[in-house]
Amino acid sequence: LNSFFDLLYPSKCAICRGLDDQSPCERCRSKLIRENFCFSAPVAYIDEVRAVYRYSETALYVKALKFHRETSLVEFMSEEIARIFNNHYDEMDAIIPVPIHRSRLCWRGFNQAQLLCEKLPANLVKSLRLKIRRTPPQARLDPEARIKNLEGAFRCDESVYGKRILLIDDVYTSGSTASECARALKAAGASYVAMIVFAATPYTVSS
Numbered sequence: 023l024n025s026f027f028d029l030l031y032p033s034k035c036a037i038c039r040g041l042d043d044q045s046p047c048e049r050c051r052s053k054l055i056r057e058n059f060c061f062s063a064p065v066a067y068i069d070e071v072r073a074v075y076r077y078s079e080t081a082l083y084v085k086a087l088k089f090h091r092e093t094s095l096v097e098f099m100s101e102e103i104a105r106i107f108n109n110h111y112d113e114m115d116a117i118i119p120v121p122i123h124r125s126r127l128c129w130r131g132f133n134q135a136q137l138l139c140e141k142l143p144a145n146l147v148k149s150l151r152l153k154i155r156r157t158p159p160q161a162r163l164d165p166e167a168r169i170k171n172l173e174g175a176f177r178c179d180e181s182v183y184g185k186r187i188l189l190i191d192d193v194y195t196s197g198s199t200a201s202e203c204a205r206a207l208k209a210a211g212a213s214y215v216a217m218i219v220f221a222a223t224p225y226t227v228s229s
């Protein structure tokens with residue numbers, strides 16, 4: 023039956039749409055430059071952020087997964103995040119995918135941050151319900167409005183006291199979502215909050 027469906031719907035690369043068993047295909051992978059950059063305390067409450075790629079190079083990946091539900095990319099993207107985890111963060115106490123509001127979860131069918139934890143140690147991944155009220159989509163707002171929009175949007179309802187927390191998300195841009203999430207964790211006693219993202223914008227690079 024599988025091979026019958028393979029004939030009807032042959033596998034495609036989610037990025038170039040070329041026929042391929044792998045998504046992204048080898049050609050698309052070879053075009054990527056792994057930057058693996060780190061910013062130290064880029065915004066309040068976050069101690070450090072590490073990104074695998076520049077957002078300008080990988081926006082197609084982020085958008086394909088989030089807006090076109092190209093979950094064929096999850097394996098590749100989560101492997102890239104796991105590589106950073108294994109090299110830098112394997113001593114963290116807990117891993118938290120940045121939550122999204124339930125209504126957005128219903129619409130999309132998944133939380134992309136949760137999917138990107140696929141290759142991380144399952145016993146460390148905690149699914150905290152942090153988002154307590156709906157906020158307008160961040161993309162339409164300027165940075166100042168973004169921060170106002172998120173105030174009090176996250177609440178930590180599990181014990182993180184004294185723990186080193188690793189946040190996971192697909193993309194880091196203004197950092198306002200990450201900062202507000204980390205604020206809730208720090209208020210609950212988290213001792214350190216780091217973050218791994220698949221992609222980040224270069225203007226936020228401080229080191």
Ligand SMILES: [Zn+2]
Nearest residue numbers: 035038047050
């Ligand atoms: Zn391709």
